Amino acid sequence: MSTNHSDPRQASTAKPYTPPAISQDLPADYSSFLAIMCGVAGVMLRYKLGSWLAIIFCAQSLANMRNMENDLKQIMMAMTFAVMGLVTNYFGHARQAPVQS
Secondary structure, three states, X not given: OOOOOOOOOOHHHOOOOOOOOOOOOOOOOHHHHHHHHHHHHHHHOOOHHHHHHHHXXXXXXHHOOOOXXXXXXXXXXXXXXXXXXXXXXXXXXXXXXXXXX
16 A cells, blocks of 8 residues: 555544534423323313323323333323323212202
8 A cells, every 4th residue: 555645634633533412301201291281180170081181192102202211200100190080080979969959
């Protein structure tokens, strides 16, 4: 291999490649947050729709999960609220109708 004197590169100024730093902050998972909020509304306010929406948002969040450990904890908490809301709404005490006099 012969050396070429017209090579413009200088070996003394060469630096090894370092990839750019990537931020560890992932975008927020809004469907998981909405699942928790709807689940809490389903349990506390006894809204059936809130519990069903929490189940749907949990499924969406599970499908788009990026960080296995943190997202799974959040999804399981939202699913627990959703199931508790459905159980209390369908199997809990019925609301008493107001008595008309």
